[in-house]
Amino acid sequence: MARLGHRIAASTVWAILNAAGIEPAPRRSGPTWREFLTAQAEWIVAADFFHIDTVLNRRLYALVFLEHGTRRLHITGVTAHPTRDWTVQQARDLTADLGIRIQTLHFLLRDRDDKYGEASDAVFRAEEMKIIKSAPQAPRMNAHCERIIGSIRREALDHVLIMNEAHARHVLAYYEQHYNEHRPHQARNQLPPDAPEQPPAAHDLNTHKVLRTRILGGLINEYRYAA
Structure with a gap:
């Protein structure tokens, strides 16, 4: 309500601020989220x-x-009970897997899931990384991870009936290797994450078929060995 006693609609306030070039609070200036990413x-x-x-x-x-930056994928573990202690171990495994490359990373982007906790964040802070939490119920703020999870489902999990934790780890390990070493990425000029340049020989363009063959072949060998 204005000081003169007249009630002003929210749309009127928005129109006045918009005409004055004032953005909605809390941001008044600076890059958008997309520009930051x-x-x-x-x-x-x-x-x-x-x-x-x-x-x-x-x-x-x-x-x-x-x-x-590289689109490199890391699937650190599978469990039926994702406790905070388990998540801390996954954070340690990732930092060990990254090796000296972790020095080039400055930010960890994650949501506000209770499964993370302060202890897992401390693993990354020890590497001088800043923790950035996405807004509540805003999965699009972590769209890159949402997209890769969709790819994992469409290209691997939708084609295999998962039996147990060991089976899930096996399938996801094959997919991670395929994704990093063979799967082309538009953002990288059709290069896989671990490929510094275009391979000399053309690969089978049916990446889904190649992936299924590798997963099923590995599973057959694993079951023969177990038998």
């Missing part, structure tokens, strides 16, 4: 959980990390 891509690694339902109606959880 684009500008800082080389220094961001994002994390997210996703679930896997087995044929025995058991729910498993996997934790993925994605380096924005």
Whole structure:
């Protein structure tokens, strides 16, 4: 209500502020979220959980990390009980896997899931990384991880009936290798994350077929060995 006693609609206030070039609070200036992600891509690694339902109606959880700059994928583990202690171990495994490359990463982007906790954040802060939390119920703020989880489902999990944790780890390990070493990425001029340049020989363009062959071939060999 204005001081003169006249009630002003919210739309009127918005029109006045918009005409004056004043953006909605709390941001008054600076880059948008998309501009920030684009500008800082080389220094961001994002994390997210996703679930896997087995044929025995058991729910498993996997934790993925994605380096924005290189699009390199890390699937650190699968468990039926994703506790904070388990997440801390996954953070340690990732930092060990990254090796000296972790010095090039400055930000960890994650949501506000209780499964992370202060202890897992401390693993990354020890590497001088800043923790960036996405807004509540805003999965698009971590769109890169949401997209890779969709790719994992469409290209691997939708084609295989998962039996248990060991089976899920096996399938996801094959997919991670395929994704990093063979799967082309538009953002990298059709290069896989681990390929510094175009391979000399053309690969089978049917990447789904190649992936299924590798997964099923590995599973057949594993079952023969177990038998």
